[in-house]
Amino acid sequence: xxxxxxxxxxxxxxxxxxxxxxxxxxxxxxxxxxxxxxxxxxxxxxxxxxxxxxxxxxxxxxxxxxxxxxxxxxxxxxxxxxxxxxxxxxxxxxxxxxxxxxxxxxxxxxxxxxxxxxxxxxxxxxxxxxxxxxxxxxxxxxxxxxxxxxxxxxxxxxxxxxxxxxxxxxxxxxxxxxxxxxxxxxxxxxxxxxxxxxxxxxxxxxxxxxxxxxxxxxxxxxxxxxxxxxxxxxxxxxxxxxxxxxxxxxxxxxxxxxxxxxxxxxxxxxxxxxxxxxxxxxxxxxxxxxxxxxxxxxxxxxxxxxxxxxxxxxxxxxxxxxxxxxxxxxxxxxxxxxxxxxxxxxxxx
Amino acid sequence: xxxxxxxxxxxxxxxxxxxxxxxxxxxxxxxxxxxxxxxxxxxxxxxxxxxxxxxxxxxxxxxxxxxxxxxxxxxxxxxxxxxxxxxxxxxxxxxxxxxxxxxxxxxxxxxxxxxxxxxxxxxxxxxxxxxxxx
Numbered sequence: 001x002x003x004x005x006x007x008x009x010x011x012x013x014x015x016x017x018x019x020x021x022x023x024x025x026x027x028x029x030x031x032x033x034x035x036x037x038x039x040x041x042x043x044x045x046x047x048x049x050x051x052x053x054x055x056x057x058x059x060x061x062x063x064x065x066x067x068x069x070x071x072x073x074x075x076x077x078x079x080x081x082x083x084x085x086x087x088x089x090x091x092x093x094x095x096x097x098x099x100x101x102x103x104x105x106x107x108x109x110x111x112x113x114x115x116x117x118x119x120x121x122x123x124x125x126x127x128x129x130x131x132x133x134x135x136x137x138x139x140x141x142x143x144x145x146x147x148x149x150x151x152x153x154x155x156x157x158x159x160x161x162x163x164x165x166x167x168x169x170x171x172x173x174x175x176x177x178x179x180x181x182x183x184x185x186x187x188x189x190x191x192x193x194x195x196x197x198x199x200x201x202x203x204x205x206x207x208x209x210x211x212x213x214x215x216x217x218x219x220x221x222x223x224x225x226x227x228x229x230x231x232x233x234x235x236x237x238x239x240x241x242x243x244x245x246x247x248x249x250x251x252x253x254x255x256x257x258x259x260x261x262x263x264x265x266x267x268x269x270x271x272x273x274x275x276x277x278x279x280x281x282x283x284x285x286x287x288x289x290x291x292x293x294x295x296x297x298x299x300x301x302x303x304x305x306x307x308x309x310x311x312x313x314x315x316x317x318x319x320x321x322x323x324x325x326x327x328x329x330x331x332x333x334x335x336x337x338x339x340x341x342x343x344x345x346x347x348x349x
Numbered sequence: 350x351x352x353x354x355x356x357x358x359x360x361x362x363x364x365x366x367x368x369x370x371x372x373x374x375x376x377x378x379x380x381x382x383x384x385x386x387x388x389x390x391x392x393x394x395x396x397x398x399x400x401x402x403x404x405x406x407x408x409x410x411x412x413x414x415x416x417x418x419x420x421x422x423x424x425x426x427x428x429x430x431x432x433x434x435x436x437x438x439x440x441x442x443x444x445x446x447x448x449x450x451x452x453x454x455x456x457x458x459x460x461x462x463x464x465x466x467x468x469x470x471x472x473x474x475x476x477x478x479x480x481x482x483x
Contacts, residue, residue, distance in 0.1 A: 015445050048423055049444065049462040053475060057461040085463075085473055094475060098364045098461055100400075322483060332445075341422060 004128050005170035005307065006163050007069060007135060008316060010062025011279040012055045013159040013266055013327040014143075016045040018339045020154050026336045027149050034154060039240020043157035043267025045334060045342055046143040050158065052081045053091045055141040055272070057098040059162035062321035063137070064099060069164065071099045075133025076106040078123050080116025080140045080271045081160075082189065082196075084109050095139065106133070113187060114236055115297030116140060117161070117271040122177050122303060124165035135166040142270035147195035148345050155239055157267025161275035171313040172282065172291070175306040176223055180215035187298035203298065204242070212236065212246050212294050215302035219294070223306045227251035231289040234260035234277035236296035238268045252292075259284060260293075265328050278307075280324040285309045353472050363476035366401040366459060368437060377401070379437035403459030404482065405433035412448050419465045427451045431479060442478045456482040 019042045021031025035041055046055075056079050064071060079091045092107035106127075110116040117140015124136025141160025146152035165174075186207035189196035199207075212235055220226065227233070233256040235243040240263050247257045260277030262269075269276055274295035281291055291307040322330070340346050359380075361367040368379035372395040373388040379401060385392035410429035413420070420426070427443040429451070443451055444462060457479040466473045 047444065047462075049464070049478065051463055051473075053473075054461050054463060057475075061461070097360055098475075100365060332447075 002129065002167065003170060003173055004125055004167050005165070005173040005310075006282070007166040007170055008063045008067035008164045009161060009279050009282055010059045010064070010066065010321050011159070011161040011276055011324050011327065012058035012062065012141075013269075013276070013324070014044050014046045014050050014055070015330055015332050016047060016334050016342065017042045017331045018045055018334055018336065022336055023153055023339075038154055039244070039264050040155055040267060041264055043155060044159055044269070045339055046158040048342055051085045051143050052079070052083050052141045052160070053085050053094045055143070055158065055160040056091055056095050056139045056162065059139055059141065059160050060095050060099045060137055063162050063164050065320040066317045067164065069135060069166075071101045072104070073134045074099070074101040074105065074137050074164070076124060076127055076136040077101060078108055078110055078120030078136070078138050080110040080112065080118070080120045080138070081142050082111055082113055082116065082270055083143045083145060084111070095137070101137070112301065113297035113299050114238070114268070114270045114273055115295040115301060115303055117275045118293075118295040118303040118305070119297075121163055121165060121305070122179070125174055125177060128165055128167055135164055138163050138165060140271035140273075140275040142272050144268065144270040145195050145343070148340075150195070152196065152198065155263070155268040157269050159266060159269035159276055160272035161279040163275065163278075169312055170310055171316050172285070172307050172309045175308055176219065177303060177305045178215070178219055178222060179301055179303045180211055180218060181301035182211070184211075184298075184300035186300055198298075203238070207298060207300050208236070208238065208242055208296055209246055209249070211300050211302040212296050213250060215304040216250050216292070216294050219292070219304035219306060225306070227256070229290060230256060230292040232259055232281045232285070232291045233257050234274055234281060234291070234293040236274050236294065236302075237261060237263035237277065238273075240264040262324070262328065276324060282309070282313070283318070283323045283325065285313060287311045287313060352467060356472065356474050363464070363474075364461070366403050366477060367398060368401050368435070369396050369398050371395060372397055377435040377437055379433065379439055399435070401433055401435050401437070403433070403477065405431045405457060407443070407451065407453055407455045407457060408432045408438060409453060410443065410451050412451075429457075429479065431457060443480070444478045445480045450481070458482045
């Protein structure tokens with residue numbers, strides 16, 4: 001592939017947090033056991049005035065603050081999410097207007113469970129490679145929903161990251177991307193339903209592990225690489241355990257995984273998860289670092305990326321927007337009652 | 350549905366703080382004005398659109414304990430008059446900040462948030478709120 005890759009990036013994580021133990025206490029469960037079992041200590045919660053559109057806009061603006069590109073040169077915006085504020089009316093147009101990229105712009109909202117954001121990255125890579133656009137903006141963001149009392153309630157959280165994709169002056173080259181896709185109903189949300197349903201343990205071996213492993217193996221075969229050739233590895237992270245287990249199975253070490261592993265402290269940001277992991281890695285990456293990323297979206301599929309950080313990362317004005325680690329630490333704890341209000345669990349007529 | 354058209358007209362201001370400036374005297378306006386009230390006729394054709402940076406400081410504020418219907422869930426929350434670095438003063442909600450930490454003179458910057466919505470079936474209106482400057 002030509003020198004196509006990431007020009008800049010930005011992230012956004014809402015400030016509110018709820019601890020796993022706080023949720024567990026409401027349902028009469030042992031929070032310590034659940035927290036240890038899932039590998040999640042706490043998760044981020046969106047405020048009443050935050051949703052996928054606000055997280056997407058803030059991520060995009062953070063990316064633009066760090067580089068010198070004219071927003072009018074952005075030719076495409078793709079926002080991947082399973083919690084778009086509208087069922088019909090794009091989030092991407094809100095982003096486009098809010099960053100000054102309209103009107104000569106291609107826009108679409110994507111949905112592919114937790115991998116819609118990385119699907120957007122692939123689309124942008126394609127358009128840039130075809131010289132149809134100068135820059136593309138791909139965002140993965142979610143304010144994910146979980147039914148009260150469901151196992152997902154411990155993990156479903158809020159956050160997102162945006163990546164500006166372009167050619168030449170890239171801070172990280174996307175050497176190759178490929179996907180592994182099958183029809184696997186492990187997790188879904190039917191039309192007009194508020195909360196998703198899932199296949200319990202079926203979400204593990206035939207879904208998450210199969211798709212990530214196959215995508216990872218195919219990508220390493222294509223690139224003729226081995227796990228030890230990479231400095232960092234990022235895997236989709238529905239909880240704190242799955243990404244560590246899949247990494248171990250594939251031959252990656254915890255050392256390679258930990259910088260991109262955020263679920264233990266912010267929960268599963270769904271479409272934002274792998275992308276926030278990549279943002280966290282780029283926050284500390286040095287020229288020459290080799291990054292391996294595999295996202296996963298239920299339904300099901302995985303997108304794999306082989307990325308090399310370039311010298312240009314030193315020119316990125318990283319200080320113009322908060323680092324992922326800073327946003328993780330900038331937190332305010334809330335109790336379950338406040339959580340119920342913020343996540344619209346309370347109904348009244 | 351009247352609210353949708355009005356909101357749509359105000360998108361440049363609400364999303365991107367688009368104001369304007371009198372090139373005769375240098376005064377900046379937000380929301381934008383057709384002419385400069387000081388230079389009057391001399392400002393004709395010399396009013397230039399500018400994008401405000403969204404940086405400023407709190408001139409004064411009030412903590413809202415009894416909010417309008419659409420903001421009831423958010424009480425108590427601060428509303429502040431903010432002096433933007435370019436000059437204009439605007440009124441906006443302060444978020445991600447404990448009400449006891451809001452101070453006159455506090456440096457703030459704009460952030461993009463949901464302002465209100467026309468119920469559960471209507472349009473969602475986004476715009477600026479302010480957070481403490483990092």
